[in-house]
Amino acid sequence: MKISIVGGNGPMGALFKGFFEKEGHTVQPLGRKDEDFYKERLCDSDVVIVSVPISVTNEVIRKIGPFIDPDSLLMDMTSIKVSPVGEMLKAFPGEVVGTHPLFGPSIDGLSGQIVVITPARGEKGLLWLTDTYKRNNVKVTLATPEEHDRFMALTQCVRTLNTMVLSKLIMDNHLDPKTVLEYSTPIFKAEMWWVGRLFSQDPELYAGIQMNNNMIGSIFNDYLAAGKELVDIITRKNKRKFSEFFKESADYYKEILDEAQIRSNEMINEITRE
Amino acid sequence: MKISIVGGNGPMGALFKGFFEKEGHTVQPLGRKDEDFYKERLCDSDVVIVSVPISVTNEVIRKIGPFIDPDSLLMDMTSIKVSPVGEMLKAFPGEVVGTHPLFGPSIDGLSGQIVVITPARGEKGLLWLTDTYKRNNVKVTLATPEEHDRFMALTQCVRTLNTMVLSKLIMDNHLDPKTVLEYSTPIFKAEMWWVGRLFSQDPELYAGIQMNNNMIGSIFNDYLAAGKELVDIITRKNKRKFSEFFKESADYYKEILDEAQIRSNEMINEITRE
Numbered sequence A, B: 001m002k003i004s005i006v007g008g009n010g011p012m013g014a015l016f017k018g019f020f021e022k023e024g025h026t027v028q029p030l031g032r033k034d035e036d037f038y039k040e041r042l043c044d045s046d047v048v049i050v051s052v053p054i055s056v057t058n059e060v061i062r063k064i065g066p067f068i069d070p071d072s073l074l075m076d077m078t079s080i081k082v083s084p085v086g087e088m089l090k091a092f093p094g095e096v097v098g099t100h101p102l103f104g105p106s107i108d109g110l111s112g113q114i115v116v117i118t119p120a121r122g123e124k125g126l127l128w129l130t131d132t133y134k135r136n137n138v139k140v141t142l143a144t145p146e147e148h149d150r151f152m153a154l155t156q157c158v159r160t161l162n163t164m165v166l167s168k169l170i171m172d173n174h175l176d177p178k179t180v181l182e183y184s185t186p187i188f189k190a191e192m193w194w195v196g197r198l199f200s201q202d203p204e205l206y207a208g209i210q211m212n213n214n215m216i217g218s219i220f221n222d223y224l225a226a227g228k229e230l231v232d233i234i235t236r237k238n239k240r241k242f243s244e245f246f247k248e249s250a251d252y253y254k255e256i257l258d259e260a261q262i263r264s265n266e267m268i269n270e271i272t273r274e
Helices: A011-022 A032-042 A054-067 A082-091 A124-135 A145-172 A177-182 A186-199 A203-211 A216-235 A239-252 A254-272 B011-022 B032-042 B054-067 B082-091 B124-135 B145-172 B177-182 B186-199 B203-211 B216-235 B239-252 B254-272
Strands: A002-006 A026-030 A047-050 A073-076 A095-101 A114-121 A139-142 B002-006 B026-030 B047-050 B073-076 B095-101 B114-121 B139-142
Touching (some): A002 A011, A002 A032, A011 A026, A026 A032, A032 A054, A054 A073, A054 A082, A054 A203, A073 A082, A073 A124, A095 A124, A095 A145, A114 A145, A124 A139, A145 A186, A145 A203, A145 A216, A145 B145, A145 B186, A145 B216, A145 B239, A177 A186, A177 B145, A177 B254, A186 A254, A186 B145, A186 B186, A186 B254, A239 A254, A239 B145, A239 B186, A239 B203, A254 B177, A254 B186, A254 B254, B002 B011, B002 B032, B026 B032, B047 B054, B054 B073, B054 B082, B054 B203, B073 B082, B073 B124, B082 B095, B114 B124, B114 B145, B124 B139, B145 B186, B145 B203, B145 B216, B177 B186, B186 B254, B239 B254
Parallel strands (some): A047 A073, A073 A095, A114 A139, B002 B026, B047 B073, B114 B139
Antiparallel strands (some): A095 A114, B095 B114
8 A cells, every 4th residue: 555644754754654664555754845746645645644743733634635535544643632633524535543652753663552543434444554553563542532632631741741840849949860860769760761751852742732632621620639639638647538548549549459560560670770 | 797677577677688698697687576575685786777667666766775785886777867867866875877778678689779878976887888788789879867858858758749649630530540551651651550559558658758758848839839830831821931941951951861761761661561
């Protein structure tokens, strides 16, 4: 098959170019310099993948929609799903699938990674995509765009916020990062590596993820309220409530406690390794 | 040498019993059932280590202080340092060292791990201890008890609070932990393993760590303020301030960015491994 990746010259596009080429497909990466030729380059593609920054995704979808063969599959790889999926359905009459690979381009390979897929229109392209991923040990989570954005508000937006809060705390208290590492448990060392990783990346990407997810308002409110409530329990030295919260949590997470114990030990060994 | 570990039958005591025995010492673990014999068991020890729960540490120090040979070394392993070090200095006239191993008993070995040591009185025991640790590739961070508690307010208290906040968010939003994992990036999977690890443990231990550190009041206030400020920037979609914060952070952490990139990639590979 012929697959075109709009934005295919970026690191994420290159990762998927390699992946689909290994599958035996012909992959055509398209960049900004190809804009004038979108029409002729896209008209005979079997699959068109949009892999551009979140801030221009909808604009690119609107631009290319009319040029794509209606018998093709159109898919995106944006970190939010409600808005780009809606835009793809409007701009293009054929099969549409929203996807969100839950990883960045620096990984060794796609095996073991998760891609969330939000089916939108048609079945042929959807089946081809999920089959391709599963055959390569990529884990597929099927969801509606709304479900996706709701979970991402937690697993991506709150997580990023948390890392930013930690960074701000360290800066506001003028603590030297190298000295902090000398006082770090393995788990806190991991936090410091996530801090470093986050701020090595493009602020635009994260601003896009945080500011285009319609679900964050409510979950960020819950986040602030939970912080206040737990700080209160601790600073008032309310041991009873503290223990109750621990027991309630142990019960809530009981199905993952054993795996958490094994996997966290593995991580600690990895973090401690020289 | 003869080393006595008060509380030496617990998992942490057992870890250090093995460690010091490998060094050629005779190690005598003492538990609650030995309480009536503390005087005779402790009078001829060269080193006495206190390894009991944080809630009873000071009480145990006051009890055993008078029984220890003044030519011995007295040391503790509590997660806070200001209060137990002060208590050891009061209860015992000989050499005193405060220590805090920054790890739990489930690790494979002490190599690569960090122990914070707060010198208190005397040099002989301090040198013996730091030499022993360094020879075994245990990293030693020297600090005053106040410095220690200040850093721990961040690396231990804020970290634990963060994990509790995440847990509360998931519970309050009735999100199934196994489903959350299906929407998790590798970094968020790690968060879920830390959540599971925390709540598999004793609430008393963590209540003790959080409620006996005098520095948490100010850092928890900073934590709540940082959260509010960053949530504000995001929900008001203030891209300029968001980018400024990213750039300021990238600059602040510049010395650890390269290591963070390498180590976080290693962790992601470990987390993704089946």
